[in-house]
Amino acid sequence: MSTVSHREVASGGLWSRMSLGQKQVIWAWSFLAVPLVFYVVIRFWPTFQAFYLSVTDWTITKPAAFVGLENYGRLLGDPLFWQVFRNTFLYLILGTPISLLISFVVAYYLDRVRFMHSFIRALYFLPFLTTAAAMAWVWRWFYQPVPIGVINDVLSSFGIPQQPFLRSTSQALPAVLAPAVWAGLGFQIIIFLAGLRAIPVTYYEAARIDGLPEGAILRKITLPLLKPTLVFLVVFSSIGFLRIFDQVYNINTNDPGGPLNSTKPLVLMIYQTAFSSYEMGYAAAQTVVLFVILLVISLVQLRLMRDR
C-alpha cells in the first residue's frame, strides 16, 4: 500500500513538472509508437535484411556466405533480366497513360450524367473488387483459340483469321495488360470524379458567361485544377504497373511470364528465383534493383509534376 502511493508521488512529480505541450508530445508519441514499431519490425527490418541478403549466396538450405557484388554482376549479364526489365517498362509505359486516359474520359462524361449515375459508377468499380486471379482465369479463356475462345470465335465468325494472343510473343503482353488496365479503371474513375467535383462550379459559370468553348474550359480550367489528382494517380498507377504480378502469373500458370518470357515482369522473375529455384541471394539482388527503380521513378514523377 505504502509503496504504491510512494511511486505515484514520484512519478506524479516528474509528470507535473512538464508543460502541457510536452505532455501532449509524449502522449502523441506513445500512440504513434505502436504503428511505428509495427512498421519498423514488419517492413523496414526485412527491407534492410534484403539488402544484406543481396550480397550473399543464401539458398535456404545452404548457409549464407558473403559474395560481394557477384549477384549484381550476374544480373547485369543475364539476358533474361534485360528482357524482364523491358517488359516491366512496357507495362508501365503502355499501362499508365492508357488507363489514365480511359478513366479520365469516363469520369469526365460520367460527371455530367445524372441518370443512374451511382449505378453506372458502381458498375465501373466492380472489376476493382474482383480477385485478380479469378479475373485472369476468365480472360485466359477469352483468349483461347477456337472452339472455346470467345474473342476468336467472334473474329472467325466475321471471317477474320484467329489471333494467337497469349501464344504470341508480340501480342501476349498487351493481352495480359488489358485485364490489368480494366481492373484498375474503377478506382481511377472514382478518384477522378472526386477531383472533378472538388473544382468550384463558379469557375465554370464564369467561363461560360465569358463564352469560352468547352475545349478551352477543359484545357484551361479542368485539367490544371485536376493536377493534384493526376499526380496522385500517375504515381499510384505507375507503382502498380511496375509491380504487376498476379495478372501475369495467373493468365499463364503453366508457363508463367511466357511464351518465351515475353510477358514476364521483374516481380515474377524475383518470385521464381526465390521460391522455385531457391536462390534467395540472387532474388534479393533483384528486389533491391526493383526498389531502386520504384524509388527513382516515384521521385522523378513527383518532381516533374510538382506545383511550381
Next chain:
Amino acid sequence: MRFGHMLASVALGFATLASTGAKAVEIEYWQYVFDTRVKAMNQLITKFQEANPDIKVKQTTFPYADYQTKVAAAILAGQGPDVVQLFYGWTDNFIAGKMIRPLRAEAFPAAEIERDFFPIVSAMKRGNDYYGLPTAVRSLALFYNKKAFKDAGLDPNSPPRTIDELVAAAEKTVKRDGSGNIVSAGMTLDMGGQDHQWWREVLIRQFGGVPYTENDTKVAYNDEAGLKALTFYTDLQKKHKVGQAGFMDEGQAAFRAGLAAMTIDGTFRLGSFGTIKAFEWGVTELPANAQGVRSNYASYFANAVTTKAEGEKLAAAEKFLKYVTSPEAMKVWMEVVGELPARREVALTPENVAHPVYGPFLKGLEYAHTTLFKDEAAQRQVAIDMANRVLIGGEDPKASLEKAAEAEQAIIDRAKR
C-alpha cells in the same frame, strides 16, 4: 489435507508422464495434403501402431505449395518431422541442407533394395548410401479416346504401338473447321505438362541418343538424335498439324473435354480422368520406335529419415520407414491412392500386369528412366521455351536445341556449386 491432495495429484502426474514416456516414442510424419494419400497413410499408421504399441506416429499434412520451403525451415529450426516425404528430385537439396540422413546399411541393405525395387530407386542413391525409399511410383502412358477412334474409323481396341502409328492415328482423328483451325486435336502438345519428360527420356532415346551423361550432369542432347526428337515433336503441329500447343489451354483439359483423341500423361491423372462420363478411354504403353525401342519416365515421392530423429526416435523412424515401404503397405497404397507399388514382386503380379489401366503403366516401369533434376521447374522451362521458339518464333529447331542445351547446362552447373 489440502497439501496431501496436491502431493497425490503431483505424484499421479509424474507417474503418468513417466509411464507414457517409457512406453511410447512419438515420431512425426510429414506429407502434403492429398485426400487419398492422407487416408492411405492413416490406415498404414493404424496398422503400424497395432504391431508396434510402443511407437506413436503423428501425421502432419499441409498444402503442396512451398512444401520444400516449409520443411526446410522447420527442420533447420530443430522442429518438424522424423520421417518426411520428398520428391526424388529434391534429394540433393535436402542432403545439402543436412535435412535428411542416409539410411543405415544394416537396416536397409543396398543389395536388398536393388533386388526388390524397380531400378528407378537409384535416384535416391548418393555414393553407396540410399537416402530414402518410395512406397509408390508413377510412370507415363498414352491415353486415348475410344469414341474418337471409333468415329474416325479406327479400331478402339488397337491403339498405336509405334510413334509412326501414333502420327497416323492422330492424322485420322484430328478435326478442323473450314478455315483450317483445329477444333479437336488428334494428339495434344503440352510441354508444360508431361511432354517434356516424353521428349527428354523417351523420344531422344528412341532416335538413338541419350539426354544426359555423367549422372545427368552433362547435357548430351545437342546432337543428331536430339534434333530428330525435337523435329518429330514440333512436326506434330507444323507439318502434320494434328495438334497445337496451347489448344484448350492444357493437354489434359482438351482430353477431358473430349476434344483430343490422344494425350500422354501419368498415373496421377487417373483420378481426374476416372470421372469422365462422356466417352470411354483406354491406356496403352508409350509407343515404341520402328525398331521396337521403348522408354518411359518414372518419378516418385520417397520417404526419408530426417536429421532431427536421434536415439530411440531414430530407431522408431527406421521401423516406420521399413513398414511404409513393405509389400503390405504398397498394396494398401495401390488400393487407396491408385499409385503403382515400388517393389517388383508387389507390382508385377499377373493380375496387375493384365489390368487394362495399371498394366501399361507397370510395363513402362521395367524400362523407365528417372531424370536427376537439379531444378525441375527451371529445366522444364528450358524445354517449354525450346518448343516455343520453333512453334511460335519459327526458329530453326537446330538453333533452338542448341540454346536449350546451353541454358540447361548452366542451370545444372550452378546447382553444383
